[in-house]
Amino acid sequence: MIKINKLWKEYGDNVVLEDISKTVADGEFVTLVGTSGCGKSTFLKMLLGMETASRGELLIDDKPIPGEPDQSRGIVFQQYSVFPHLSVLENVMIAREFERSALLGKLFGVAKRKVREEAQALLEKVGLGPAVSKYPHELSGGMRQRLAIAQALIRKPRVLLLDEPFGALDPGIRADMHKLILELWREHQLTVFMVTHDLSEGFYLGTRLWVFDKVRHDPQAPGAWGAKITYDLTVGEIPSDTLAKVQKITSPEEQQEVGELT
Amino acid sequence: MKRLVNLTPSKPVKILLGLLPFALIVLIYIIASDARLEANPSDKLLPSFGQMGDAIQRLAFEPSKRTGEYLFWQDTLSSLTRLALGIGIAAFIGFSLGLVTGALPSVHAPLAPLLTVISLIPPMALLPILFIVFGLGELSKVALIIFGVAPFIARDMQRCTQEIPQEQLIKAQTLGASSWHIVWRVLIPQLLPRLINAVRLSLGAGWLFLIAAEGIASTDGLGYRIFLVRRYLSMDVILPYVAWITLLAFVIDWLLAKTSQIAFPWHHQGGKA
Numbered sequence: 001m002i003k004i005n006k007l008w009k010e011y012g013d014n015v016v017l018e019d020i021s022k023t024v025a026d027g028e029f030v031t032l033v034g035t036s037g038c039g040k041s042t043f044l045k046m047l048l049g050m051e052t053a054s055r056g057e058l059l060i061d062d063k064p065i066p067g068e069p070d071q072s073r074g075i076v077f078q079q080y081s082v083f084p085h086l087s088v089l090e091n092v093m094i095a096r097e098f099e100r101s102a103l104l105g106k107l108f109g110v111a112k113r114k115v116r117e118e119a120q121a122l123l124e125k126v127g128l129g130p131a132v133s134k135y136p137h138e139l140s141g142g143m144r145q146r147l148a149i150a151q152a153l154i155r156k157p158r159v160l161l162l163d164e165p166f167g168a169l170d171p172g173i174r175a176d177m178h179k180l181i182l183e184l185w186r187e188h189q190l191t192v193f194m195v196t197h198d199l200s201e202g203f204y205l206g207t208r209l210w211v212f213d214k215v216r217h218d219p220q221a222p223g224a225w226g227a228k229i230t231y232d233l234t235v236g237e238i239p240s241d242t243l244a245k246v247q248k249i250t251s252p253e254e255q256q257e258v259g260e261l262t
Numbered sequence: 263m264k265r266l267v268n269l270t271p272s273k274p275v276k277i278l279l280g281l282l283p284f285a286l287i288v289l290i291y292i293i294a295s296d297a298r299l300e301a302n303p304s305d306k307l308l309p310s311f312g313q314m315g316d317a318i319q320r321l322a323f324e325p326s327k328r329t330g331e332y333l334f335w336q337d338t339l340s341s342l343t344r345l346a347l348g349i350g351i352a353a354f355i356g357f358s359l360g361l362v363t364g365a366l367p368s369v370h371a372p373l374a375p376l377l378t379v380i381s382l383i384p385p386m387a388l389l390p391i392l393f394i395v396f397g398l399g400e401l402s403k404v405a406l407i408i409f410g411v412a413p414f415i416a417r418d419m420q421r422c423t424q425e426i427p428q429e430q431l432i433k434a435q436t437l438g439a440s441s442w443h444i445v446w447r448v449l450i451p452q453l454l455p456r457l458i459n460a461v462r463l464s465l466g467a468g469w470l471f472l473i474a475a476e477g478i479a480s481t482d483g484l485g486y487r488i489f490l491v492r493r494y495l496s497m498d499v500i501l502p503y504v505a506w507i508t509l510l511a512f513v514i515d516w517l518l519a520k521t522s523q524i525a526f527p528w529h530h531q532g533g534k535a
Contacts, residue, residue: 050432069435080427083434085451085528094447095437105443135528148433155438 001025002047002159002191007056009042014223016042020056022210022229026158029185029192029206031235033199033250038212039227040195044161047193048075060159071099073159074152078167081148082136088147089132092119095154119154126150126180142173146180153188160185162194166201174198178205199250202235203243209233213249309498317498333487337503341472341484342510344400348407349461349468355412357457360419365449366441374420381413385471393479403475410471411464418460422453455526462518469511 002024009017016039024030032040045051046058049068058065066072075081082091096115097107107115123132126146136144145165152160162181166174182205185192196202202209211231218224231246271279295308309317322334362369363377388409389402396402426449434444476485484507491499523530 048432048436069432071436071438073436075433075436077429077433080429081433083430083448083452085526094434097447098434098437098439098443102440105439105447135531137528137531151433152436155436157436 001061003057003059003062005057005059007046007058008054009039009046009051009226010054013221015226018226018228020229022232024191024208026191027189028208030194030208030210031202031206032193032195032210032212033197033202033246034212034227035250036197038214040210040212041163043212044163044193044195047159047161048073071095071155072157073161074155074157075161075163076145076148076152076165078164082144082151084136087133087135088123088128088139089116089119091136091147092123092151092154095151099155119150122150122154123147126184140173142169142177145169145177149181149184153184156188158191160190160192162192162196164195164197167197174201181205197250199247203238205235207235209235209238209246211246211249306495306497309501313498314502317496318502321499333482337482337484337487338506338510340482341476344403344476344483345407345468345472348404348472349411349465351404352408352410352412352464352468353415353457353461355408356415356460357419357453359412359416360421361423361445361449361453363416364420364423365445370420377413377416377420381417383409385410386474389475389478398479403472403480406471406475407468411468414464414467415457415460418463419453419457422456422460423449426452452529455522455529458518458522462515465511465514465518469507473507 004020004022004024007017007020008015020043032043034040042051046053047065049066049070052067060072069075083094086094093107093112093115094105096118097105100111100115101107120129120132123129126149128143128146128150131139131143136147139147148165165181166177169177178201181192184190185206192206194201194205209231210229211233212227213230214225214227215230216225230249231242233242233246291308292311295310298305298308299310318334322332325331326333359373359377363373364370385406389406392402392405392409396405430448431444434448439448472483473485473488476483477489480486484503488500488503
C-alpha cells in the first residue's frame with residue numbers, strides 16, 4: 001500500500017505540488033494526467049526516489065520510500081531506458097546478473113543458462129521471442145518499449161512506474177501495448193503508476209485516474225501555487241460532464257491562445 | 263540547371279575529383295624540380311623523385327656505415343614505440359580520469375576544475391621541465407605526449423560519460439545495480455568506442471609532440487632524422503620522411519576506425535536507443 005500524506009514539493013520559491021494526500025492499494029493502476037509542467041512527472045520521480053518531498057510523507061507499506069531507485073520499483077521511460085550496447089536478451093539478463101554477481105555483474109555456466117531461460121520466457125511473453133539476439137537500434141519503437149517493460153519486470157518489482165511510455169508510438173502499436181501492459185499488470189499483480197499526455201489512455205487503462213491541476217493561479221508569480229490532484233476518478237464510472245471538464249484541463253489551452261495570437 | 267548545393271557528383275567522378283589535387287601537386291612539383299635541376303644539377307631544394315628514391319634506398323635497405331643499422335626502419339620503430347607508449351598511457355589515464363569524474367559527482371567536485379586548468383597548460387612549455395626532471399632519455403619524450411594528450415582525452419571522456427542518458431543509469435538502479443555495476447557494465451562498454459574516437463582525434467597532437475621532442479633531444483626517430491638532415495639541406499630525405507609519417511598516421515587512424523566498427527557495431531549503426 002502506498003500512502004501519500006500532506007505531500008509538498010518546492011524548488012525554492014517555486015511550488016510544484018501542494019498538499020497531496022492519497023492512498024493507493026496494492027494492485028491498483030493509477031493514470032496521471034495533466035498539462036505539462038503540472039508536477040506529474042515530479043510526483044513519479046518522488047515515487048522512484050529521485051526527488052524527495054519538501055514536506056509531508058510518501059510511504060510504501062508504512063515505510064518512507066527509499067531515497068534512491070532500487071529493484072522494488074521498476075521504471076519504463078519514453079526513451080533511452082534500454083542499454084544500446086547489449087542485445088535484447090542481455091538487456092533482460094543483466095538485471096539478474098546485477099542481483100547474483102556483486103563483483104563482476106556477469107554470470108557464467110549453469111547460472112547463466114538458468115537466467116537466460118528465464119529472460120527468454122519473459123521475452124516470449126512480451127512478443128520479442130524472435131528478436132532476442134538483436135540490438136536495440138535494430139528494433140522499432142514499439143519493440144524497444146516491449147523490451148524496456150520486460151527488463152523492468154524481470155526482478156519482479158511490486159510497483160511499476162511508466163513515464164509516458166507510449167508517447168512516441170503510432171496509435172495502432174499503442175493499442176497493442178495497452179493490451180500487453182494490462183495483461184502483465186494482472187499477471188504480476190503490480191501496482192502501476194502511469195504518466196500520460198493522452199487522456200484516452202487514462203480513461204481506458206487501469207482503475208484510477210488522477211488529474212493534476214493548479215487550483216489557484218497568480219499571473220504575477222506563476223510559481224507561487226502548486227498543483228493538486230483535482231480529480232480522483234474511478235475508471236469505468238466517470239460521468240460524461242466530468243469527462244468534458246477533465247478534457248478542458250488537460251487540453252493545452254496555452255497552445256490555443258498562442259494560435260490565436262499568431 | 264540545378265542549384266550548386268544540390269549538385270552531387272557521381273561516385274567515379276567523386277573519386278577522380280578526389281585524386282585530382284594529388285596529381286596536380288605531383289605534377290607541379292616535377293615541373294618545378296626539373297626546372298631547378300636543369301639550371302643547377304646540384305640544387306638541393308627540390309630533389310627529383312629519383313634522388314629521393316636513392317636517399318631512401320640508402321637509409322632503408324643499406325646498413326648505416328657508422329652503426330650497421332637500417333636507419334629508416336630503426337627511426338620508424340623508435341618513433342612508433344614512443345607514440346604507442348605515450349598515447350597508450352595517456353588513453354588509460356584519460357579514460358580512467360574522465361570516467362570517474364563523469365560518473366561520480368563526489369569525484370567530479372574536487373578534480374574537474376583541476377583537470378580544466380591542467381588541460382590549458384601548453385604542453386610544449388613543459389618540455390624544458392620534462393627534460394630537467396626526466397633527463398633527455400625516452401621517458402621525457404613519452405611524458406611530453408602524455409602531458410599533451412591525456413588532459414584532452416580525460417575531458418572528452420568526462421563529457422561522453424555525462425552524455426550517457428540519465429534514464430539508463432536510473433534504469434540500471436531499478437534493476438538492482440550497484441555503483442560499481444553501473445560503471446563496469448553500463449558506462450565502460452559504452453565509452454570504449456568513444457575512447458577510440460578520442461584517441462583518433464588526439465593522434466595529430468601526439469605526432470606533433472613526438473616530432474618536437476625528437477627534434478630537440480634524441481639519437482634516433484623520424485623527427486630526429488628530419489631535424490638532423492636539415493643541416494645539410496637534405497630535402498631528398500626530409501620529403502620522403504614527411505610522406506612516410508603521413509602514411510603512418512593515415513594507417514593508424516584507419517586501423518582504429520576499422521577496429522571500432524568491427525568491435526562496436528551497435529555504436530556505429532545505432533542511436534542511443
